[in-house]
Amino acid sequence: GAGVSQTPSNKVTEKGKYVELRCDPISGHTALYWYRQSLGQGPEFLIYFQGTGAADDSGLPNDRFFAVRPEGSVSTLKIQRTERGDSAVYLCASSNTRDSGGYTFGSGTRLTVV
Amino acid sequence: DQQVKQNSPSLSVQEGRISILNCDYTNSMFDYFLWYKKYPAEGPTFLISISSIKDKNEDGRFTVFLNKSAKHLSLHIVPSQPGDSAVYFCAATTTGANSKLTFGKGITLSVRP
Numbered sequence: 658g659a660g661v662s663q664t665p666s667n668k669v670t671e672k673g674k675y676v677e678l679r680c681d682p683i684s685g686h687t688a689l690y691w692y693r694q695s696l697g698q699g700p701e702f703l704i705y706f707q708g709t710g711a712a713d714d715s716g717l718p719n720d721r722f723f724a725v726r727p728e729g730s731v732s733t734l735k736i737q738r739t740e741r742g743d744s745a746v747y748l749c750a751s752s753n754t755r756d757s758g759g760y761t762f763g764s765g766t767r768l769t770v771v
Numbered sequence: 772d773q774q775v776k777q778n779s780p781s782l783s784v785q786e787g788r789i790s791i792l793n794c795d796y797t798n799s800m801f802d803y804f805l806w807y808k809k810y811p812a813e814g815p816t817f818l819i820s821i822s823s824i825k826d827k828n829e830d831g832r833f834t835v836f837l838n839k840s841a842k843h844l845s846l847h848i849v850p851s852q853p854g855d856s857a858v859y860f861c862a863a864t865t866t867g868a869n870s871k872l873t874f875g876k877g878i879t880l881s882v883r884p
Contacts, residue, residue, distance in 0.1 A: 661814070688870065699775075699860050699874030700815065713871060748814055752870065759805045759862075760870070762814030 659683075661763035663749050669769045670739055678734040678766045682751030689732050690760065691724055692748040700748055706732060739770045774798045775863050777875035785883050790848040792878050794861030797842065801863035805872065806835060806846045809858045818859075819846070851882045 662681040692700035702716040726732040752760030802823040807815035
């Protein structure tokens with residue numbers, strides 16, 4: 658596709674449940690990022706992939722959060738035992754590391770934990 | 772600890788006038804700065820960037836100024852248009868740090884027709 662695609666666009670889940678959020682980056686982009694944007698805040702870094710490997714996962718808040726990118730393209734962010742504080746918009750971005758500009762974000766998945 | 776600060780939550784300007792959006796940072800390791808624009812229900816869109824080796828970068832109606840000694844940057848939009856109404860995020864990174872961005876909280880710009 659032409660842009661970064663994120664599915665679902667909205668997800669409502671009950672506290673304690675497991676959720677998966679999917680990101681389909683721009684074709685050929687080797688770098689993929691996940692950010693989380695809480696209400697009234699700017700996006701906060703979660704994890705960065707270069708190819709299949711997580712090059713930097715320092716932003717993951719705790720071990721309930723995990724992300725994979727098994728074939729170096731689509732990535733899945735997984736959240737176990739969801740808590741109400743996990744409610745936020747989860748943004749994915751990708752880039753061609755040779756680009757001098759910023760990377761391209763998807764529209765995000767709005768996660769609401771009730 | 773907010774390393775990138777956008778202290779004004781909102782700004783309202785008249786169409787045709789200049790909009791000036793300010794941003795301050797505390798981490799002296801930051802050497803590359805970006806501005807993103809965000810409409811509701813969409814992801815942030817890259818607008819303009821500046822390297823720390825420059826003090827100005829211009830792209831059409833948008834100009835970013837960097838004052839390294841003051842750890843301050845600003846985005847100037849002139850002339851402002853109603854379609855510029857959006858949330859603007861300032862972001863910073865350190866070259867070689869995997870391009871991980873640190874964002875400010877954003878400024879909501881409203882351009883009145």
